[in-house]
Amino acid sequence: MTSETGAAEFEAAIKELQRIVELLERDDLELDEALSLFETGVTHLRTANALLGEAKGRIEELIEAASGDLNAIPLDLPADEGAEREDV
Numbered sequence: 001m002t003s004e005t006g007a008a009e010f011e012a013a014i015k016e017l018q019r020i021v022e023l024l025e026r027d028d029l030e031l032d033e034a035l036s037l038f039e040t041g042v043t044h045l046r047t048a049n050a051l052l053g054e055a056k057g058r059i060e061e062l063i064e065a066a067s068g069d070l071n072a073i074p075l076d077l078p079a080d081e082g083a084e085r086e087d088v
Contacts, residue, residue, distance in 0.1 A: 013048040
């Protein structure tokens with residue numbers, strides 16, 4: 001997948017998640033409709049998460065040390081963004 005395709009897919013997944021959240025926040029949804037929207041949202045969330053994982057892997061591969069060697073440096077999300085982090 002090209003980075004442009006991945007970026008477009010990520011943006012589409014996030015946009016759809018935002019739309020679903022707005023719909024779920026309304027008071028006029030039937031339970032079945034809300035559950036269906038929730039399931040769709042989970043699918044879009046998984047897609048976005050997988051795309052972020054791919055991007056993270058590519059970034060780690062591209063980080064180059066001063067010596068010219070490529071080093072995989074783990075990229076962790078800040079703890080306040082919900083990611084668990086182990087301090088070494």
